[in-house]
Amino acid sequence: MDHRRTRIAIALVFAVHGTVSGSFAARLLSIKEGLEVGSGLLGAALMAQALGAFVAMSMASRLIHRFGAKGALRVSMVAWPLALPLPALMPNIYTFAAAMFIMGAAAGTSTITTNAQAVVVEHEVGRSIMTGLHGMWSVGNLVGAGLGALAIRADLDPRVHFAALAVVALGLAQLSCSVLPADVPVADAAPPPPRFAIPAKAIVAIGLVGFCSSFIEGASHNWTSIYIKEITGSTAAVAALGYTAFVAAMAAARLVGDLVVRRVGPVATVRTGASLAALGALTVTLATHPAVGVIGFVLIGGGAAVTIPLAAAAGGRVGATPAQGVAGVMTITFTAGLIAPTTIGGIADATSMRVSFALVCAVAVTMAVLATALGRRRAPEVVKAA
DSSP: OOHHHHHHHHHHHHHHHHHHHHHHHHTHHHHHHHHTOOHHHHHHHHHHHHHHHHHHHHHHHHHHHHHHHHHHHHHHHHHHHHHTTHHHHOSSHHHHHHHHHHHHHHHHHHHHHHHHHHHHHHHHHTSOOHHHHHHHHHHHHHHHHHHHHHHHHTTOOHHHHHHHHHHHHHHHHHHHHTTSOOOOOOTTTSOOOOSSBOOOHHHHHHHHHHHHHHHHHHHHHHHHHHHHHHTTOOOHHHHHHHHHHHHHHHHHHHHTHHHHHHHHOHHHHHHHHHHHHHHHHHHHHHOOSHHHHHHHHHHHHHHHTTHHHHHHHHHHHHSSSHHHHHHHHHHHHHHHHHHHHHHHHHHHHHSOHHHHHHHHHHHHHHHHHHGGGGGOOOOOOOOOBO
16 A cells, blocks of 8 residues: 555545635634624524534444445545535525534534544554644645635635635545545444444543633634634734634644654643643733734644644544544534534623633633543443443
8 A cells, every 4th residue: 555645645635624614714704794793693603513513423433334434534525515605605694504504514524534534544554643634634724714815805705715615625535535545334244333322431531632622723713813803903804814823823733743742742742732722812812903813823723733633543542443432532522613613602792702712711721631631541441322
């Protein structure tokens, strides 16, 4: 097997996934203005995305069981790009919420399948590559954010922007998937995993660390542009570039993350990152100038960057199977990321957005405390199906 070709293919899948996500986040302000709704109502509508993702994530391991990691990935990477234009096509906040449910389901499924396939590739390669792959997701996210900033400058309608990107992303994803190793589906050899199972304690402990990081990322991904524009008084273009800086910091941290982890270990790496994220959130909370806000979001992005890939890799090691372990950890982890926008919007509507990011600071401190779970190495516990 050509390991270099395989690594490039799975890295490109991660990058495409990130590009779709980054493009949506960069244009969320445009969609908000088109819907003419406040932050609280927008946050409530984004809750539908969390619900869709939770439903899909809870069943993703069954999809992998039936079709194998590669087959499930191909299906999910059709759904994810095609879901991108839907929210921008909706005429009101209610249909927007329905579109966000569909987009959340596509996001949840594709998140599990990309990480499950990464575990397969990592096993074939024989060394850790997960943090670097998430770095490629961030590079893609940066590309998507940059395209969003350019689209705003060109006054390009989000519907046109998203439709064009969906076609390109779909083609690149399917081309990359064709190169990946085909694992053998186990549908005929073993019973399918339960639709819902009480997670093992090790999975819960790892998932809670990822939960904190995903909350921090989710809050920042969806509210960076809005915060910089509305709280610090920047232009829309500067706000979009602020989001780009946030994603660039995440990408840089993840691309060097494997080297840091090999040197100091996952626990120290996550604790140091959590401290930077807490400092960044405090900076954002106190910012009165766009430049200060951007610096704060850069610290948040760089600080929280490596936790999720480390949690995914740890879940793959302690689960009953790699796919189930990844699915368990990622369900806990990414549910937080999808709930975060709603929480931030609700708190902002009730108090202020500054108070919302004070909560982000507290979550970062909690992540530092819980980081010990990533250093555990033990066999998975037997779980009971609900």
